[in-house]
Amino acid sequence: MSIGSGGEPGPYNLGGRRGRLLVVDDEPIFVRLIHQLFSAEHEVFMATNGEEALKIYERSAPDLILLDVMMPGMDGLELCRLLKQLPDAREIPVIFVTGYESLDEETACWNAGGVDFVNKPFNPLTLRNRVNVHLALKFQADRLREMAFVDGLTGIANRRQFEERLDLEYRRSRRNQTPLALLMIDVDFFKPYNDRYGHQAGDDCLRKIAALLRENMSRPGDLAARYGGEEFAFLLPETDAAGARVIAERLVETVRQLNLEHLDSSVAPMVTISIGASVLNSDSSEPCGALITLADAQLYRAKKQGRGRVSCALMSAQRGETARS
Ligand SMILES: Nc1nc2c(ncn2[C@@H]2O[C@H](COP(=O)(O)OP(=O)(O)OP(=O)(O)O)[C@@H](O)[C@H]2O)c(=O)[nH]1
Incomplete structure (x- = not known):
């Protein structure tokens, strides 16, 4: 032949x-x-x-x-x-x-x-x-x-993929009665970073942070995504409040350790991130959207408290937010 x-x-x-x-x-x-x-x-x-x-x-x-x-x-x-x-x-x-x-x-x-x-x-x-x-x-x-599911700049999941997975993991977590955690991650003082170092350097910074998030996806269900602009989302199935906090703190620390110079930040002389974490407990009946709303509110809180830090909230059966830290 x-x-x-x-x-x-x-x-x-x-x-x-x-x-x-x-x-x-x-x-x-x-x-x-x-x-x-x-x-x-x-x-x-x-x-x-x-x-x-x-x-x-x-x-x-x-x-x-x-x-x-x-x-x-x-x-x-x-x-x-x-x-x-x-x-x-x-x-x-x-x-x-x-x-x-x-x-x-x-x-x-x-x-x-x-x-x-x-x-x-x-x-x-x-x-x-x-x-x-x-x-x-x-x-x-x-x-x-x-092309439909991956972010063109960073190569990690885009918002569409994130939303599909969030919906899926939400339903899975209610069915299996397991907790579900979400981290909303924002780069601190990113506008001044772009202004000082240029848009290309800004893009590069986002790529490096995305790569770091990807490296930290340690379980098969974990998903790091670019939510939009300089904001990222990190979905953590079967993760309770203590676990979400440990992971969020580790991300804050590892971004600092990247040591990307940022002389126009009032947090530190390097690029830092703030994280708002929300956790839906296994017994909560809150809708899926509440997880995003709460993580956003916690991100706002982390920014208000000085940036470069984590703020975390837990929702459980008593309805609504029951614990903040
Ligand atoms: N280089 C680059 N910049 C982006 C991209 N998407 C959004 N940005 C910039 O990110 C900046 C976000 O700035 P703001 O929302 O004002 O927030 P900030 O300066 O990070 O301040 P805080 O979030 O309060 O710490 C804006 O200047 C956007 O133009 C991108 O894809 N590449």
Whole structure:
């Protein structure tokens, strides 16, 4: 077979990006063939049955799945249906490789959530082109999603992503009766910083603070986002008031340690931040918006008290704000 060197042009544009392919087939010959066909262009992960595929899926984060329909135990259709229920798997194209050409099987592939199928034996060039066309579409969708949900200046989540996640985490926390904390973070005296050091330096400062927030996202549910201008939000699921305060104090301290000169700040000779924290206790029935309103009020309080500090409030079942610190 001459196809598979990876250099031939095709009816697609991958923009130089390598894909991550998960290939699931119980026939070693087929798996080897696929590896040979794609390994120059893409990263190929292989599984020989459904259970193994589910495990490899978790750690390989594939861009496309090539799935044999006929396998002993869990067949490809069942595996596809299971995969489509996993978080984010809905966006991952599945191409079925089938042994038959019956109309019923074609229909079953579409119904299970496949985007395409090829029949065995297949023309390697056809398979390669089909895989790459679907990868190109997936990459385009990734880029659009990224543009819609990522802040262009800092590369962290934008406000839209933050709002979606806040809504999701709020509902999850009420369902599971767990606390939910929110930090609203504002750079102190940022207008004078821009005025003295210039807008480019201002942008750079925001990027550095965003990077630091990202480094401090220590749990899978944590989310640091640019809320707007020089204001950031940090969402902390399953975090109580004591935990939120510890994290907020640590952020205030680490921003100071960045030691970005700010000679027009009356707080310190370096860039500092103020943080308003709000925590919804597990038993509170306050609406989601109250978390933002309260964090904003606490941010205002931290500013009033001298900036470069944290102010924290907790909401619990007694309704409304019950404790401030
Ligand atoms: N460089 C840069 N500046 C921004 C950006 N977004 C907002 N700003 C600036 O951030 C400044 C915010 O200033 P203010 O809201 O007056 O607050 P402040 O000077 O930080 O004062 P306090 O918040 O009270 O400590 C404004 O000058 C905005 O122009 C951005 O993307 N890049």
